[in-house]
Amino acid sequence: MSQIYDRVALIGLGLIASSMFWAIKRAGLAGEVTGYARSEATRDTARRIGLCDRVCDTAREAVECADLVVLCVPVGAMGAVAEDIAAVLKPGATVSDVGSVKRHVIQAVQPHIPEGVHFIPAHPLAGTEHSGPESGFAELFDNRWCLLVPVEGSDPDAVARLRALWEGMGSSVDEMDADHHDLVLAVTSHAPHLIAYTMVGVADDLRRVTDSEVIKYSAAGFRDFTRIAASDPTMWRDVFLSNKDATLEILGRFTEELFALQRAIRTGDGEHLFDYFTRTRAIRRGIIDAGQDTDAPDFGRGKASS
Amino acid sequence: MSQIYDRVALIGLGLIASSMFWAIKRAGLAGEVTGYARSEATRDTARRIGLCDRVCDTAREAVECADLVVLCVPVGAMGAVAEDIAAVLKPGATVSDVGSVKRHVIQAVQPHIPEGVHFIPAHPLAGTEHSGPESGFAELFDNRWCLLVPVEGSDPDAVARLRALWEGMGSSVDEMDADHHDLVLAVTSHAPHLIAYTMVGVADDLRRVTDSEVIKYSAAGFRDFTRIAASDPTMWRDVFLSNKDATLEILGRFTEELFALQRAIRTGDGEHLFDYFTRTRAIRRGIIDAGQDTDAPDFGRGKASS
Numbered sequence: 299m300s301q302i303y304d305r306v307a308l309i310g311l312g313l314i315a316s317s318m319f320w321a322i323k324r325a326g327l328a329g330e331v332t333g334y335a336r337s338e339a340t341r342d343t344a345r346r347i348g349l350c351d352r353v354c355d356t357a358r359e360a361v362e363c364a365d366l367v368v369l370c371v372p373v374g375a376m377g378a379v380a381e382d383i384a385a386v387l388k389p390g391a392t393v394s395d396v397g398s399v400k401r402h403v404i405q406a407v408q409p410h411i412p413e414g415v416h417f418i419p420a421h422p423l424a425g426t427e428h429s430g431p432e433s434g435f436a437e438l439f440d441n442r443w444c445l446l447v448p449v450e451g452s453d454p455d456a457v458a459r460l461r462a463l464w465e466g467m468g469s470s471v472d473e474m475d476a477d478h479h480d481l482v483l484a485v486t487s488h489a490p491h492l493i494a495y496t497m498v499g500v501a502d503d504l505r506r507v508t509d510s511e512v513i514k515y516s517a518a519g520f521r522d523f524t525r526i527a528a529s530d531p532t533m534w535r536d537v538f539l540s541n542k543d544a545t546l547e548i549l550g551r552f553t554e555e556l557f558a559l560q561r562a563i564r565t566g567d568g569e570h571l572f573d574y575f576t577r578t579r580a581i582r583r584g585i586i587d588a589g590q591d592t593d594a595p596d597f598g599r600g601k602a603s604s
Numbered sequence: 605m606s607q608i609y610d611r612v613a614l615i616g617l618g619l620i621a622s623s624m625f626w627a628i629k630r631a632g633l634a635g636e637v638t639g640y641a642r643s644e645a646t647r648d649t650a651r652r653i654g655l656c657d658r659v660c661d662t663a664r665e666a667v668e669c670a671d672l673v674v675l676c677v678p679v680g681a682m683g684a685v686a687e688d689i690a691a692v693l694k695p696g697a698t699v700s701d702v703g704s705v706k707r708h709v710i711q712a713v714q715p716h717i718p719e720g721v722h723f724i725p726a727h728p729l730a731g732t733e734h735s736g737p738e739s740g741f742a743e744l745f746d747n748r749w750c751l752l753v754p755v756e757g758s759d760p761d762a763v764a765r766l767r768a769l770w771e772g773m774g775s776s777v778d779e780m781d782a783d784h785h786d787l788v789l790a791v792t793s794h795a796p797h798l799i800a801y802t803m804v805g806v807a808d809d810l811r812r813v814t815d816s817e818v819i820k821y822s823a824a825g826f827r828d829f830t831r832i833a834a835s836d837p838t839m840w841r842d843v844f845l846s847n848k849d850a851t852l853e854i855l856g857r858f859t860e861e862l863f864a865l866q867r868a869i870r871t872g873d874g875e876h877l878f879d880y881f882t883r884t885r886a887i888r889r890g891i892i893d894a895g896q897d898t899d900a901p902d903f904g905r906g907k908a909s910s
Contacts, residue, residue, distance in 0.1 A: 374874075423821055427888070443821055472820075482817050485807050486826040492869075493799055496862045498884040500854065501791050503861070511788050513890040514778075515729055515749055520792040521891060522828045528888035531881035538869045538877055548806065549866055553859065555809070556802045560855055563798075563844045568680075571844055575837035578804040582733070582834035584819040585827060 302463050304329045307364035309357050309379055310371035311335040311344050312530070313425065314396045316434025318368065319349055321467035324436040334360035335431070336371075343431045358386045366463070369395040369407070374536035377406030384410045392416040392456050398483060398533070400447045400476040402540035408449060416456040419447040421479065422469060423487075429530040440468035447476050484544035488537055489552060492545065494526035495534075608769050610635045613670035615663050615685055616677035617641040617650050618836070619731060620702045622740025624674065625655055627773035630742040640666035641737070642677075649737045664692045672769070675701040675713070680842035683712030690716045698722040698762050704789060704839070706753045706782040708846035714755060722762040725753040727785065728775060729793075735836040746774035753782050790850035794843055795858060798851065800832035801840075 306328040308315040315333065322328050333350030334357045335341050344353045354360035361367050361383045369376050376395060387393065393411055397403045400419050411417045424442040426433065444464040448457050461471045474482070501512045501520065516524065538545055562570040612634040614621040621639065628634050639656030640663045641647050650659045660666040667673050667689045675682050682701060693699065699717055703709045706725050717723045730748040732739065750770040754763050767777045780788070807818045807826065822830065844851055868876040 445821070478813075482813050482821055485810060485813050486818055486822045489806075490803055490826045490829050492865060493803060493862070495881055495884050496865055497796055497799060497858060498887050499880055500795075500857050500861055502883065502887055503857065504791060504854075507784075507788050507791050512792055513887065515751070515788055516792045516891055520796045522832055523796050524884070524888040524891050526828055527881070527884040529881075531878050531885065534881055535874050535877040539872055539874055542869055542872075546866060546869060548810075549862070551806045551809065552803060553862070555806055556799070556855070556859070559798060559802055560852060563848055563852060566845055566848075568841050568845055571841040572837050574805055575801055575833070575835075575840055577808065578801050578830070578833040579837065581804050581808055581819065582830040585822055585830050 300326070301329055302327050302459060302466060303365040305364045305366075306331045307360045307367045308333045308350065309360060309367065309369050309383070310375075311340050311349060311353075311431045312370060313429050313433045313438075314422065315368070315370035316344075316349050316431050317424075317436065317438035318370070318396075318434075318467065320434055320436035321439055322463075325466045327463055327466045328366075332360040332364065340431050347432060349431055349434070357383050362386050363388055365391055366460070367391060367393045369393070369397070372533050372536045373397040373399050373403060373540045374532075376403050377410070380407040380410040384412055387412055387415045389414045390416075392418055392460060394418050394420045394460055396420060396422055398487065398537045399541040400479045404447075404449055404476055416453050417449055418452055418457055418460050419449065419476070420460065420464070421445045421447070421483070422464070424469075425529070427525050427528040429533070437468070439464070442469055444469040444471050445479055446471060446473045447479050448473060449476075480541050481544045481547075484541060484548045488541055488545045489548040491526055491529065491534060492538065492549065493552065494523040497523050498527040606632070607635055608633050608765060608772060609671040611670045611672075612637045613666045613673045614639045614656065615666060615673065615675050615689070616681075617646050617655060617659075617737045618676060619735050619739045619744075620728065621674070621676035622650075622655050622737050623730075623742065623744035624676070624702075624740075624773065626740055626742035627745055628769075631772045633769055633772045634672075638666040638670065646737050653738060655737055655740070663689050668692050669694055671697055672766070673697060673699045675699070675703070678839050678842045679703040679705050679709060679846045680838075682709050683716070686713040686716040690718055693718055693721045695720045696722075698724055698766060700724050700726045700766055702726060702728055704793065704843045705847040706785045710753075710755055710782055722759050723755055724758055724763055724766050725755065725782070726766065726770070727751045727753070727789070728770070730775075731835070733831050733834040735839070743774070745770070748775055750775035750777050751785055752777060752779045753785050754779060755782075786847050787850045787853075790847060790854045794847055794851045795854040797832055797835065797840060798844065798855065799858070800829040803829050804833040 311333050319331055322331055330351045332352045332354055333344055334354045341353050344350055369379055371379055393415060395403055403419055408417055422439055422444040424438050464471050617639050625637055628637055636657045638658045638660055639650055640660045647659050650656055675685055677685055701709055709725055714723055728745055728750040730744050770777050
């Protein structure tokens with residue numbers, strides 16, 4: 299793989315940024331990768347483990363002379379970071395991000411992007427339950443989708459170059475507009491996360507069942523929910539606050555359907571339940587056929603246990 | 605491991621029964637294991653793959669002379685099977701089951717158990733998204749809990765013997781009463797399953813987001829839900845119909861909490877969301893510490909992909 303950018307700056311050094319660094323290095327996609335994190339402890343950790351070619355003490359220093367700047371901070375912090383670095387952005391550079399919400403990020407970041415700098419929002423659909431600079435690994439994006447969300451007037455050459463970077467990091471790349479992105483993600487990620495958080499919270503509240511029982515006997519089902527509900531609280535707070543409308547729409551539909559199933563349970567309508575459960579099985583089949591998960595037996599123990 | 609029963613009969617040959625057979629063979633826990641399934645196709649498959657030492661064409665034939673009979677049929681079918689085999693049960697034999705609900709199974713089965721036969725309900729907390737006679741494997745129960753739910757007057761020696769069988773198959777064994785079992789499982793398994801089914805159904809309904817998008821872009825979150833929602837429809841229909849009260853109680857609490865979180869999103873109460881998400885993270889930690897899951901990175905791809 300050949301070099302795509304001379305210099306890449308990663309702002310924020312959590313799971314996604316650290317994985318990007320290792321994936322860029324694996325394929326030799328950039329000459330130098332600089333990094334910045336707000337917390338001194340994170341910068342120290344990054345220096346200790348060799349994360350980034352150069353870790354800078356300010357975002358501005360990291361961004362200077364960069365051909366690509368990727369904002370890898372929580373969605374709620376994107377606007378302030380963009381404002382901070384705007385004055386030192388190199389003419390012709392590209393600014394991108396990895397936020398899970400796109401409409402809100404565009405509203406927060408675009409006003410700060412100077413004339414002559416390209417802004418191309420992006421969202422890699424990859425993650426684990428872990429966070430922080432030590433959680434990254436080069437393979438995170440392999441065979442996962444990265445969605446580019448070009449804004450009006452995005453330069454096609456700059457978009458093609460960013461696409462090449464993500465493909466070089468192992469991703470498949472698609473483009474869509476911001477509102478559709480936010481709705482698709484509300485269905486496939488944001489609402490499921492809120493639901494998982496809720497169910498885990500309910501278990502914690504229920505005093506007739508002790509915490510130790512919930513933990514000890516957590517079978518498939520709840521155990522998968524706890525994995526989802528272990529994701530970074532700051533990131534997810536920002537996701538829900540900034541993708542409010544789409545998330546609330548999906549949750550509204552969810553509640554409606556849940557009430558219908560509850561009524562079927564209460565009235566003993568087994569046929570309704572059976573038909574519903576049969577339909578959802580087909581969707582699972584589709585995901586496996588699309589190569590987005592495996593159906594290998596996991597010995598009832600969850601991920602990566604083999 | 606030494607032999608615990610001379611003859612074991614497995615009634616119903618799905619994931620649990622087939623895994624029991626391979627686990628019993630692995631450790632040499634029984635002299636002969638007979639099997640019966642209602643469907644001729646299942647019996648043919650069992651004979652073809654060597655599942656059970658002897659596959660019988662009737663449940664009665666499988667049960668004759670058995671020291672242990674394990675009912676491995678959906679919860680809704682337990683009563684009829686018990687009635688069918690009652691007359692041929694060997695005096696001093698033990699009848700057990702593997703149903704996910706215990707109060708209902710006890711009510712359906714116990715009236716048919718003859719004097720001099722022990723009835724000891726059980727529930728192994730293990731499973732995968734697969735079902736049928738070919739889905740079993742010897743390791744399914746390793747390090748998973750099996751809950752024994754002795755009924756009033758259960759013979760301690762018979763309970764100890766059944767416990768030894770499950771331990772021999774790799775399980776840890778605990779005992780609890782039926783109502784508490786049903787509540788614990790409503791929290792850790794039944795409600796999470798209904799919720800996952802619902803969320804997958806919502807995605808399927810939403811015409812503004814195409815099925816192929818839901819499948820293609822299903823990130824962690826929704827993908828985990830589809831795994832849960834792929835479980836056997838008949839089994840789960842029966843679980844919800846037979847553990848109605850506990851499941852509806854938990855779903856009621858779930859809806860309450862979900863409404864509170866929805867309100868926090870609507871009003872922009874980030875602190876409420878952050879605190880809630882931080883609390884749920886600790887529960888995940890407890891499950892990993894208890895050895896019921898691993899926290900190894902899974903490359904964003906789900907289970908057993910390494």
